[in-house]
Amino acid sequence: MLSSAADYQTLARKMRARRGRVTRGSFKPNMQSCVGAPNMDKATGMRFCSLLLGIGMFIAVGFAACRQSQSEDRERAFASVFELSRATTERVATVKRLAALPDERSRSMLLEIATSPRLETPVRVEAIEGLRNGDNGPASDALARLLQPHVPLSVRVAVAGYLRAHSCKWNCALSILHYSERISRGEKNREDLAPGTTLAGAFVEDQGRVTKDLEEALKRNKGFTLAVLMQVYGLGSTTPSLFAVETVTRLSLVEACSELENPFGIVQPPTSVRDAVSAAKAKLGCGAEAK
Numbered sequence: 001m002l003s004s005a006a007d008y009q010t011l012a013r014k015m016r017a018r019r020g021r022v023t024r025g026s027f028k029p030n031m032q033s034c035v036g037a038p039n040m041d042k043a044t045g046m047r048f049c050s051l052l053l054g055i056g057m058f059i060a061v062g063f064a065a066c067r068q069s070q071s072e073d074r075e076r077a078f079a080s081v082f083e084l085s086r087a088t089t090e091r092v093a094t095v096k097r098l099a100a101l102p103d104e105r106s107r108s109m110l111l112e113i114a115t116s117p118r119l120e121t122p123v124r125v126e127a128i129e130g131l132r133n134g135d136n137g138p139a140s141d142a143l144a145r146l147l148q149p150h151v152p153l154s155v156r157v158a159v160a161g162y163l164r165a166h167s168c169k170w171n172c173a174l175s176i177l178h179y180s181e182r183i184s185r186g187e188k189n190r191e192d193l194a195p196g197t198t199l200a201g202a203f204v205e206d207q208g209r210v211t212k213d214l215e216e217a218l219k220r221n222k223g224f225t226l227a228v229l230m231q232v233y234g235l236g237s238t239t240p241s242l243f244a245v246e247t248v249t250r251l252s253l254v255e256a257c258s259e260l261e262n263p264f265g266i267v268q269p270p271t272s273v274r275d276a277v278s279a280a281k282a283k284l285g286c287g288a289e290a291k
Contacts, residue, residue, distance in 0.1 A: 074101065078109045081123065082116070091119075092126050099130025107131065111139055114146075114155075121152045128158040132165060140166050144175035147214070149182060149189045156189075157206050160213035168217045173224040174232065176214050181233075181243050219251050226256060238265035242273050249280040257286035 077098060081091045095113060098106050113119060113127035131139050143159045163172065183189070191203050218225040226248075229235040233244035236259035248256035260281050264274065281287065 071105075074098070074106065074109075078113075081113055082118065084118070088120050088122055091123050095123060095126040095130060099127070099133065107139070111142055115142055121154050124152075125154050125158045128155070128162055132162050140168050141171040141175075144168065144172040147175055147179035149179075149187055151190070153189065153191045153203065153206055153210075156210050160210045160217070163217040164213040164220075168221040168224065170224050170228065173218060173221060173228045176218060177225070177228055177233070177247070180214065180247070184243060184246070215251060218247075219253070222251075222253055222255060225251070226253065226259075229256075230259065235259050236262055238262060239267060239269045240273060240277070242270070242276055245273060245276040245280050249276070249283055252284065254284045254286075257281065257284055260284075260286055 077094050080086060081094050081098075083091075095110070098109055098113075110127045110130045114124050114131065116124065128143065131143070140163060143162055146155055146159050163176070168176070189207070191207075226235070229244045229247060230237075233247075234240040235244040235248065235256065240259075245260070247253075248260075260277055268274070
């Protein structure tokens with residue numbers, strides 16, 4: 001029995017606190033909280049709580065089943081890309097659907113498609129384009145290994161565009177420079193070897209795009225570029241390779257000046273290399289500040 005104003009105030013505070021626990025979202029669907037809910041007897045509270053728990057389990061099971069179904073659909077779609085009996089256009093459309101999925105598994109699928117020599121060029125190019133829209137992760141290194149003279153020109157164009165837009169570390173720079181060295185030595189790309197082919201049209205334009213994009217990738221990541229040129233191609237040593245000297249000159253890497261100042265040793269490099277070093281120092285302005 002409430003016999004004083006203090007008792008009424010105490011009861012009012014308890015009721016407000018109890019209502020606050022429910023209205024502020026702290027109500028949890030367990031038996032104790034259901035049974036203790038306002039205006040609800042014990043039996044009703046237990047039925048209400050059981051209903052909430054049942055709904056929660058139904059949602060959780062449904063969500064898990066949906067995720068499992070989506071995963072299975074994705075795996076089937078990925079496998080269908082390698083079914084060469086299907087039309088190329090159909091498989092290109094499948095790759096586009098995989099590219100629209102933002103998860104890591106889908107990106108690994110795109111990378112596997114892009115690097116598979118079994119697949120047609122349009123399918124591989126679509127996979128590379130799909131990879132461009134997300135974080136590059138390990139894609140740069142794997143895609144850069146596609147820079148080979150025997151790889152179709154369209155694939156090389158797509159790879160070069162990707163590398164220009166993403167980071168390119170040691171292995172990536174090594175692959176770009178390896179390809180550039182092969183071409184500089186006179187090795188022909190596959191499109192140059194096709195019978196009756198002239199380079200008066202799209203081939204020249206696309207090859208130019210590859211060269212420009214790869215040069216931009218090397219310049220944007222010049223720290224790794226210089227490291228590869230030093231450790232693999234002898235830049236900074238007493239006998240640097242002609243390719244290393246010509247590369248820093250072509251890319252206008254003034255940061256290489258200190259590596260070009262090393263005097264030649266007892267074993268002299270060829271005259272062509274010595275001349276190239278002199279030309280590089282002149283073009284890059286090496287030693288200009290000292291003067």
